[in-house]
Structures are given as structure tokens and as C-alpha cells.
Amino acid sequence: MTGHGGPDPMTGLHESLGELGMNLAWWNQRETARDQAAACKAGSTAVDAIDSLLRDLFLLRGRLTRELRADDDALLSCRREHVTPAETGEPWRGPAQGDWDDSR
Secondary structure: OOOOOOOOHHHHHHHHHHHHHHHHHHHHOOOOOOOHHHHHHHHHHHHHHHHHHHHHHHHHHHHHHHHHHHHHHHHHHHHHHOOOHHHHOOOOOOOOOOOOOOOO
């Protein structure tokens, strides 16, 4: 992802992943946890972290898609300016009438 302004989308992903990992660990220990309410809250917080990850991934996907399209458009535009007849699949027809000087 290039720096086109705005917050770094990876920062939110890293934060959400950390939160998810910690809360899933608490949730997985719920049967032996002394504080069952805290373990239950950790499960709920893990779901919130997953929701945040999905949102951040969706935003990251949109941003990346826009950048890819912009780069593709720029590349195609540049390529069109430098395309040769052989690359178009059309047969070479020679110079246009008047381009040839037979008087030499």
C-alpha cells in the first residue's frame, strides 16, 4: 500500500489481531477460569475484534483495489502511446500514401 494519505490500514489490523489473540486465550480458558464473567466478556470482546478486523480488511481491500485500478489505467494509457502495429494484431500496411518519396 502506497502512502496516499490517511491512516496506515495495517496498524488497525495489527491492533485488532493482538486484541483477538488475547481475548481468545482468555475465552479458551473459560472452563477453568476463576472469573467466569471475565472469560465470557473476553469471548464477546473477541467477537468485536473479529468485526473490527473484517471492517479493516474491507477498507484495505477497497483501497488496494482503487490503487490497482489507477495503476492499471496509467499503465494502459502509457502502453497505448507506444503500441506497435504487430502488437495490435493488425497486418502492417506499409507507409501511408504520400509518405514515400519516389523521386530519390
